[in-house]
Amino acid sequence: MSKYEVRNIAVVGQTGTGKTSLIERLLFESHSSNHLGHVEDGDTITDFDDQSIHYQHSVEATPISLNWDGHHINLIDTPGQVELLGRTLSVFPAVEATALVLDASTSINQVSEQLFAFAKAQKKCQMIVINKIDAHPERLLPFLEEIEQRFGAQCLPINLPSQKPAEVVDCYFAANIEQKTLFSSVDESHELLVDQVVEVDESLMELYLEQGSELSAEQLHDAFEEALRTGHVIPVCFVSSDTGAGCELLLKTLAEIMPMPDEGNPPLLEKHGKQVAINCDQRDHTVAHVYKISVDPYLGKIAYVRVFQGEITTGSQLYVGESSKAFKVGHLYNLQGKKRHEIASCKAGDLCVLVKVDELAFDSLIHDSHDEDGITFKTLQFPESMYSLALTPKKRGDEQKLSDVLTKILAEDPSLKLEHRAATNETVLSGQGEFHLTIALEKMATVYKLKVDTHQPSVEYFETITREAQAQYRHKKQSGGAGQFGEVHLSVRPLERGTGFSFVNKVVGGSIPTSLIPAVEKGVRQALEEGAISGNPIKDIEVTVLEGKHHSVDSKEIAFVIAGKKAFLEAVRAAGPIVLEPIVDLALEIPMSTVGDVTGDLSGNRGLIVGSEQGGFTTTRLQAKSPINELQDYSRRLKALTGGEGRFSMTLSHYEPAPSAVQNEVCSQAD
Numbered sequence: 001m002s003k004y005e006v007r008n009i010a011v012v013g014q015t016g017t018g019k020t021s022l023i024e025r026l027l028f029e030s031h032s033s034n035h036l037g038h039v040e041d042g043d044t045i046t047d048f049d050d051q052s053i054h055y056q057h058s059v060e061a062t063p064i065s066l067n068w069d070g071h072h073i074n075l076i077d078t079p080g081q082v083e084l085l086g087r088t089l090s091v092f093p094a095v096e097a098t099a100l101v102l103d104a105s106t107s108i109n110q111v112s113e114q115l116f117a118f119a120k121a122q123k124k125c126q127m128i129v130i131n132k133i134d135a136h137p138e139r140l141l142p143f144l145e146e147i148e149q150r151f152g153a154q155c156l157p158i159n160l161p162s163q164k165p166a167e168v169v170d171c172y173f174a175a176n177i178e179q180k181t182l183f184s185s186v187d188e189s190h191e192l193l194v195d196q197v198v199e200v201d202e203s204l205m206e207l208y209l210e211q212g213s214e215l216s217a218e219q220l221h222d223a224f225e226e227a228l229r230t231g232h233v234i235p236v237c238f239v240s241s242d243t244g245a246g247c248e249l250l251l252k253t254l255a256e257i258m259p260m261p262d263e264g265n266p267p268l269l270e271k272h273g274k275q276v277a278i279n280c281d282q283r284d285h286t287v288a289h290v291y292k293i294s295v296d297p298y299l300g301k302i303a304y305v306r307v308f309q310g311e312i313t314t315g316s317q318l319y320v321g322e323s324s325k326a327f328k329v330g331h332l333y334n335l336q337g338k339k340r341h342e343i344a345s346c347k348a349g350d351l352c353v354l355v356k357v358d359e360l361a362f363d364s365l366i367h368d369s370h371d372e373d374g375i376t377f378k379t380l381q382f383p384e385s386m387y388s389l390a391l392t393p394k395k396r397g398d399e400q401k402l403s404d405v406l407t408k409i410l411a412e413d414p415s416l417k418l419e420h421r422a423a424t425n426e427t428v429l430s431g432q433g434e435f436h437l438t439i440a441l442e443k444m445a446t447v448y449k450l451k452v453d454t455h456q457p458s459v460e461y462f463e464t465i466t467r468e469a470q471a472q473y474r475h476k477k478q479s480g481g482a483g484q485f486g487e488v489h490l491s492v493r494p495l496e497r498g499t500g501f502s503f504v505n506k507v508v509g510g511s512i513p514t515s516l517i518p519a520v521e522k523g524v525r526q527a528l529e530e531g532a533i534s535g536n537p538i539k540d541i542e543v544t545v546l547e548g549k550h551h552s553v554d555s556k557e558i559a560f561v562i563a564g565k566k567a568f569l570e571a572v573r574a575a576g577p578i579v580l581e582p583i584v585d586l587a588l589e590i591p592m593s594t595v596g597d598v599t600g601d602l603s604g605n606r607g608l609i610v611g612s613e614q615g616g617f618t619t620t621r622l623q624a625k626s627p628i629n630e631l632q633d634y635s636r637r638l639k640a641l642t643g644g645e646g647r648f649s650m651t652l653s654h655y656e657p658a659p660s661a662v663q664n665e666v667c668s669q670a671d
């Protein structure tokens with residue numbers, strides 16, 4: 001198959017707009033499947049995994065392909081649930097184009113807006129599909145107007161709903177001006193679209209004006225591609241996945257309007273920060289990218305791959321990243337939901353999967369020549385985590401298993417984050433919300449047979465001092481054989497917030513031998529980690545070693561480690577120690593109607609609103625500062641305050657002295 005016949009399109013949009021149902025219908029209409037499944041019946045091709053069936057929402061991004069009129073169209077069904085947005089964004093590198101599916105019977109929410117903005121930022125060619133036209137035909141015109149207001153006047157219908165129920169009228173390919181549409185007209189829509197397209201090509205524009213008549217679809221082809229690449233035109237299609245109306249025209253649009261692999265904007269591949277030119281040619285070196293990993297209990301690791309250049313065939317010897325060790329391709333597959341078809345090769349521009357290759361991870365770059373060493377995909381920015389849980393295995397002794405299973409879970413979902421917080425000795429899993437973590441934990445229990453207990457992670461506090469102080473400590477031990485002797489005098493002083501730690505040696509005349517100063521620092525650093533009053537690390541402090549005493553025989557390293565540590569702890573306790581609590585910058589996007597409730601709730605919990613502005617069409621963006629201590633369950637709280645529509649992200653801003661109630665609580669926990 002030539003590269004020109006391939007299309008790669010991510011089907012995206014807020015939850016419930018009918019992406020899965022639409023793909024099911026397109027597979028059926030194109031005779032790529034002979035059964036029309038339904039989400040409610042749990043028998044669709046793309047929602048085939050247990051969790052998607054159970055929740056009746058796609059929880060995985062799933063590629064399928066269909067053949068239509070000689071074209072090989074790869075579509076990726078994606079989750080529309082707000083908490084699973086990371087799983088959707090992570091497949092963007094695999095496609096040239098996105099189809100944003102909207103539902104005229106519900107309002108457009110932030111997820112669709114975010115997906116639109118993300119596709120634009122990633123330079124994807126975009127189209128919009130208005131689904132469910134069977135449901136509320138009277139809403140279609142105002143909905144189209146809303147789309148133009150929100151996403152721009154370049155969103156132009158390429159077809160229109162007919163006056164006959166369950167039919168859609170072509171306004172572009174073979175436009176018949178006699179046909180009656182529900183609003184506007186074939187003529188007007190055709191003209192608006194062509195006017196917009198020719199704007200990107202001066203000579204075509206001249207021809208259009210001179211000719212004063214129709215330009216054929218062939219004449220418009222190149223300009224259309226350019227207009228898609230630059231976002232100058234975004235075609236809008238009307239369909240009903242329920243009745244099948246408009247599906248044939250949608251297939252035609254996917255095949256004839258949406259870009260071929262080398263017509264989209266070039267992939268964001270870079271080497272040492274510079275964009276790498278890619279030749280979508282199967283005769284060139286192979287360059288491919290892993291856009292998703294899943295772990296199948298039977299097949300093992302499955303790597304979903306987009307080939308950008310060259311070709312992958314069974315038996316290919318390929319490298320991953322900078323590795324010098326090649327792996328050999330055993331089997332290559334094309335997946336169709338849970339069915340897989342073995343293929344012999346996957347050429348530039350196409351998608352495939354590789355199985356049982358341990359070296360592959362999400363975002364791996366695969367190539368067949370060391371000329372391509374060092375190429376990486378421009379890193380995707382996933383949404384900030386909003387919800388975290390500390391995990392412990394239910395069964396004692398399963399700690400290693402927990403770590404192994406989490407590694408697999410994270411490999412499958414790069415929008416989850418895992419960290420071990422040394423200060424609190426907690427394993428913390430973070431994601432986009434409660435549902436995001438619930439499905440991860442469920443998978444751990446069902447697929448990997450590992451049950452865990454969860455709790456809210458502890459807040460990471462620090463200690464610091466408020467004034468200068470001095471202390472000294474003599475460590476002396478003379479029991480039995482060789483003794484230990486070391487004496488350290490030191491001072492501490494507060495440093496500016498965020499400076500960390502500084503160690504100064506002012507010992508003169510060898511009262512502590514230079515070779516033993518590192519031992520003093522080691523002791524100080526131990527105490528720094530353990531804290532003096534609350535069991536939390538100490539920071540923003542300078543320690544100056546002033547002088548000391550040593551003994552020519554008994555002054556070993558251990559003696560100065562102990563003396564350094566004890567002297568430091570005494571000095572800190574004399575220097576007005578306090579507990580610092582983390583303050584975060586909160587960025588919220590919430591429905592305008594909920595601003596009062598959300599700001600009231602934040603202010604009532606020690607939060608401070610620092611800014612607000614219009615967000616999307618119906619949303620407000622707020623900036624606030626708040627102690628993290630007050631946001632332990634914020635994901636749930638915001639959900640309740642905004643009917644599930646509010647989004648937030650938080651980043652650490654700075655540390656501030658905790659109020660005395662918090663100080664006392666934190667110190668008493670350490671006792």
Ligand SMILES: Nc1nc2c(ncn2[C@@H]2O[C@H](COP(=O)(O)OP(=O)(O)OP(=O)(O)O)[C@@H](O)[C@H]2O)c(=O)[nH]1
Pocket residue numbers: 013014015016017018019020021022039040056057058059078079080081131132133134135239240241242243
């Ligand atoms: N009336 C009508 N209902 C539809 C149509 N397409 C889908 N639906 C219904 O809309 C609901 C959601 O459909 P899905 O296909 O699961 O939506 P989705 O966009 O994949 O949702 P997520 O996977 O959660 O992102 C289901 O109940 C479908 O039966 C349509 O054209 N008309």
Ligand SMILES: [Mg+2]
Pocket residue numbers: 019020021047057058077078079080
């Ligand atoms: Mg779905």
